Amino acid sequence: MRFQTLPGFRDFFPEDLAVRRWIESAWHRASRAAGFAEIDGPVLEGLDLFTAKSGPEIAGQLFAFTDKGGREVALRPEMTPTLARMVGARAAALPKPIKWYSVPEFYRYEKMQRGRLRAFYQWNLDVIGSDEPAADAEAIAVALDALRLLGLAADDVVVRINDRRFVARALDALGVAPDGAPELLGLIDKLERDPSAGAKLEAKLGAKGAAALRALCDDYPLARAEELGAVLDACREYGITSPLLPDFRIVRGLAYYTGPVWEIFDRGRELRAVAGGGRYDKLIESLGGPKLSALGFGMGDVILGELLAEKKLVPAKMPRVEVAVLAVTPELAPEARRIVARLRARGIAAETPYGVPKLGKALRAADDAGALRALIVGPEEWKDGTVLERDLKSGAERKVAFDEL
Amino acid sequence: MRFQTLPGFRDFFPEDLAVRRWIESAWHRASRAAGFAEIDGPVLEGLDLFTAKSGPEIAGQLFAFTDKGGREVALRPEMTPTLARMVGARAAALPKPIKWYSVPEFYRYEKMQRGRLRAFYQWNLDVIGSDEPAADAEAIAVALDALRLLGLAADDVVVRINDRRFVARALDALGVAPDGAPELLGLIDKLERDPSAGAKLEAKLGAKGAAALRALCDDYPLARAEELGAVLDACREYGITSPLLPDFRIVRGLAYYTGPVWEIFDRGRELRAVAGGGRYDKLIESLGGPKLSALGFGMGDVILGELLAEKKLVPAKMPRVEVAVLAVTPELAPEARRIVARLRARGIAAETPYGVPKLGKALRAADDAGALRALIVGPEEWKDGTVLERDLKSGAERKVAFDEL
Numbered sequence: 187m188r189f190q191t192l193p194g195f196r197d198f199f200p201e202d203l204a205v206r207r208w209i210e211s212a213w214h215r216a217s218r219a220a221g222f223a224e225i226d227g228p229v230l231e232g233l234d235l236f237t238a239k240s241g242p243e244i245a246g247q248l249f250a251f252t253d254k255g256g257r258e259v260a261l262r263p264e265m266t267p268t269l270a271r272m273v274g275a276r277a278a279a280l281p282k283p284i285k286w287y288s289v290p291e292f293y294r295y296e297k298m299q300r301g302r303l304r305a306f307y308q309w310n311l312d313v314i315g316s317d318e319p320a321a322d323a324e325a326i327a328v329a330l331d332a333l334r335l336l337g338l339a340a341d342d343v344v345v346r347i348n349d350r351r352f353v354a355r356a357l358d359a360l361g362v363a364p365d366g367a368p369e370l371l372g373l374i375d376k377l378e379r380d381p382s383a384g385a386k387l388e389a390k391l392g393a394k395g396a397a398a399l400r401a402l403c404d405d406y407p408l409a410r411a412e413e414l415g416a417v418l419d420a421c422r423e424y425g426i427t428s429p430l431l432p433d434f435r436i437v438r439g440l441a442y443y444t445g446p447v448w449e450i451f452d453r454g455r456e457l458r459a460v461a462g463g464g465r466y467d468k469l470i471e472s473l474g475g476p477k478l479s480a481l482g483f484g485m486g487d488v489i490l491g492e493l494l495a496e497k498k499l500v501p502a503k504m505p506r507v508e509v510a511v512l513a514v515t516p517e518l519a520p521e522a523r524r525i526v527a528r529l530r531a532r533g534i535a536a537e538t539p540y541g542v543p544k545l546g547k548a549l550r551a552a553d554d555a556g557a558l559r560a561l562i563v564g565p566e567e568w569k570d571g572t573v574l575e576r577d578l579k580s581g582a583e584r585k586v587a588f589d590e591l
Numbered sequence: 592m593r594f595q596t597l598p599g600f601r602d603f604f605p606e607d608l609a610v611r612r613w614i615e616s617a618w619h620r621a622s623r624a625a626g627f628a629e630i631d632g633p634v635l636e637g638l639d640l641f642t643a644k645s646g647p648e649i650a651g652q653l654f655a656f657t658d659k660g661g662r663e664v665a666l667r668p669e670m671t672p673t674l675a676r677m678v679g680a681r682a683a684a685l686p687k688p689i690k691w692y693s694v695p696e697f698y699r700y701e702k703m704q705r706g707r708l709r710a711f712y713q714w715n716l717d718v719i720g721s722d723e724p725a726a727d728a729e730a731i732a733v734a735l736d737a738l739r740l741l742g743l744a745a746d747d748v749v750v751r752i753n754d755r756r757f758v759a760r761a762l763d764a765l766g767v768a769p770d771g772a773p774e775l776l777g778l779i780d781k782l783e784r785d786p787s788a789g790a791k792l793e794a795k796l797g798a799k800g801a802a803a804l805r806a807l808c809d810d811y812p813l814a815r816a817e818e819l820g821a822v823l824d825a826c827r828e829y830g831i832t833s834p835l836l837p838d839f840r841i842v843r844g845l846a847y848y849t850g851p852v853w854e855i856f857d858r859g860r861e862l863r864a865v866a867g868g869g870r871y872d873k874l875i876e877s878l879g880g881p882k883l884s885a886l887g888f889g890m891g892d893v894i895l896g897e898l899l900a901e902k903k904l905v906p907a908k909m910p911r912v913e914v915a916v917l918a919v920t921p922e923l924a925p926e927a928r929r930i931v932a933r934l935r936a937r938g939i940a941a942e943t944p945y946g947v948p949k950l951g952k953a954l955r956a957a958d959d960a961g962a963l964r965a966l967i968v969g970p971e972e973w974k975d976g977t978v979l980e981r982d983l984k985s986g987a988e989r990k991v992a993f994d995e996l
Contacts (some may be wrong), residue, residue, distance in 0.1 A: 187876075188679075189637060189640045189643075190637070190676075191632075192633065192636065192658075192664060195632070195658075197630075197631075197673070197676075197680070198631040199630060199681070200628035200629060200691070203631050204629075214783070219934075219935040220942060221911050221912040221940055221941070221960065223604055225604060225605055225606035226608050228596055228710060229634060230654070230710065238594075249658060249659075250633070251654075251656030251657070253700065254700045255598075255700075259597060271593075271595075271603050272604065274593075281959055293635070294657045305633060305634065305635065313945075316945045316946075318945035318946050320928065323928075326930070396945065420925070420928060423935070424931070424932050425932030425935075425936065473594075474594055506627075506690075507626040519725070519826070523725065523828035524828050526698040528830070529624075530625060530830075531736075531830065533620070535624050535625070535626055537625060537690075540688065540726045551686060554686055555626065570891050
């Protein structure tokens with residue numbers, strides 16, 4: 187092969203794209219059923235939109251360059267800065283809460299590993315302008331609704347949830363100064379994945395502090411995290427039957443979260459998080475938008491696709507056509523095209539070979555394309571105003587009047 | 592505003608994206624009804640994929656840069672090179688003809704003008720591996736099917752069509768050497784838009800040659816363009832009732848076309864072409880793919896959107912929810928959420944306010960969201976196992992048993 191895709195980028199052949207569209211369709215349906223409206227922004231933005239507030243991790247992964255007009259630009263690595271700009275542009279006119287979702291592709295120059303690509307699709311769903319715990323709960327419920335639409339059972343996944351306000355109080359009680367909190371949050375976030383995080387925590391907090399923190403991780407003191415109770419109640423009211431597990435290790439590394447934070451995992455915890463989100467009440471304003479509380483989540487296509495494949499939920503290949511119309515002689519090819527046009531006008535996926543291949547070959551091609559029926563236009567039948575309808579699974583044939591098609 | 596979109600890039604607010612999705616939906620439906628399977632490729636590709644064979648016009652408009660790994664890369668300005676690579680990767684395994692379509696976004700650093708953006712969506716549809724005139728005709732028919740699905744009448748648009756083989760013979764008869772043909776094709780392509788193209792043609796061909804060429808433009812000698820007859824017949828068989836106008840000025844500037852070439856215009860010819868395509872039998876091979884004849888077209892969202900807006904075909908704002916569930920007291924908010932969960936599980940778009948606003952305010956918000964019905968959960972009714980259903984258009988109310996919801 188002369189040309190190849192760049193590392194971390196994908197070609198989507200029909201069977202690949204069918205899976206992506208199937209996943210996206212569940213995202214759209216779950217979002218719309220909950221009254222969320224879809225938005226989109228540009229794939230390319232001014233660089234400063236992303237460097238102004240994103241953490242250094244994202245800034246270091248940007249596909250950034252200078253365009254022909256001398257502008258510093260970057261491919262979008264996330265949606266929130268664009269969202270903040272869009273909300274800011276119409277903040278006064280938009281009724282609150284604003285319920286928006288999107289299904290953008292993001293671009294991050296990351297180290298290649300399982301489940302990580304450099305271009306991936308991510309469902310983003312946000313509620314802007316509500317402080318109510320029910321808003322947090324609804325977002326979690328909608329994320330799980332999409333998973334249900336894809337065929338996952340309620341107990342195929344678990345929701346691990348925490349609250350950054352409780353985390354802040356707990357760190358304060360451990361004597362961590364507010365400016366040391368972001369680094370500690372990063373370490374807590376890495377506790378499960380990075381073997382060195384525990385030792386680093388101990389270095390920061392001392393043996394006693396680290397032990398106290400580990401105790402919080404082992405047994406979540408829900409009574410002391412009073413903010414979470416209302417969210418958990420509303421989650422159940424919104425119909426969530428998946429396990430809801432308060433877990434102190436779920437802090438979402440990013441500095442901007444301010445309230446409930448949560449991640450959805452496969453039950454066996456074999457994969458990275460399928461989705462993650464939380465409340466970020468100060469971010470919109472810090473990105474130059476209006477002062478509006480907000481929350482949201484992201485769910486990518488890559489880990490989710492792995493989970494669905496593992497559970498054997500990915501649908502089999504979709505048929506390309508429903509009906510194949512086959513002319514027996516070249517003279518009848520125009521009639522076959524006319525029949526095809528009539529079927530298509532009624533929304534039926536139909537085609538006829540461009541040339542006039544031998545009937546056996548044409549029938550095999552129709553079967554390969556997934557067609558259920560063939561309409562065979564032969565000279566004898568055509569004189570009578572009929573065509574032969576053949577069921578491609580059973581082989582059964584019957585004459586059909588042209589007018590009945 | 593602190594941040595803005597880059598020139599030529601768009602934010603899609605819900606009402607904007609609804610229009611884009613409506614257009615895309617017609618593209619998908621028309622493609623699928625004709626048995627085309629959807630593909631997609633990466634937004635970012637190695638630069639050489641695009642510079643290897645694209646004309647200098649496209650190469651000069653690339654958003655190109657060096658990535659963090661030192662690779663020369665570019666945002667895709669068109670789909671055909673990616674298509675050629677994908678066909679090449681599976682040429683032996685794919686049954687012919689290959690019928691593929693895509694709805695990618697493209698990026699071109701162009702001079703800003705009406706109907707031209709730097710990022711735009713384009714429906715691409717291609718047939719690979721067929722020499723039959725019926726294949727050319729089917730592509731044209733599918734393009735028109737999508738316009739019909741969007742509400743355009745058959746005579747709202749015209750198809751102007753030509754054949755590059757006839758053009759080649761005509762230029763040969765005028766004494767134009769083959770290596771001078773591309774430049775002349777560019778001039779013919781510009782005849783209608785660029786006032787200086789006529790003078791340049793005269794400079795190339797002399798007064799007599801230019802007059803002969805103008806005669807071809809004024810009165811198409813269909814009898815001498817025998818290749819076109821079969822395409823036009825098959826177009827009509829595929830159900831095309833829009834005017835099919837042979838026109839010598841339609842040459843499609845790009846060097847790679849080898850057979851029928853065509854463009855769809857609004858009848859009044861007030862806008863640039865809505866779609867354009869043609870046969871490019873040697874391109875796949877020249878891009879490093881297999882030796883396969885091919886044809887295809889592109890239809891962008893920008894000019895089409897202008898035409899649809901002009902014809903007042905763009906649908907009115909879509910409702911965001913169907914049913915609003917409103918609790919009269921805070922104690923009943925959990926019940927309202929439970930009702931919402933039941934409605935959503937049946938695919939009904941439903942929501943309840945996160946807090947418990949006054950009923951009048953909540954009803955106005957439900958109406959603003961486009962809801963047709965409100966289900967009012969009040970203490971008296973709830974005791975009886977009922978809710979009040981209110982028709983938000985007529986104001987009519989009736990009690991509904993909770994079990995009937």
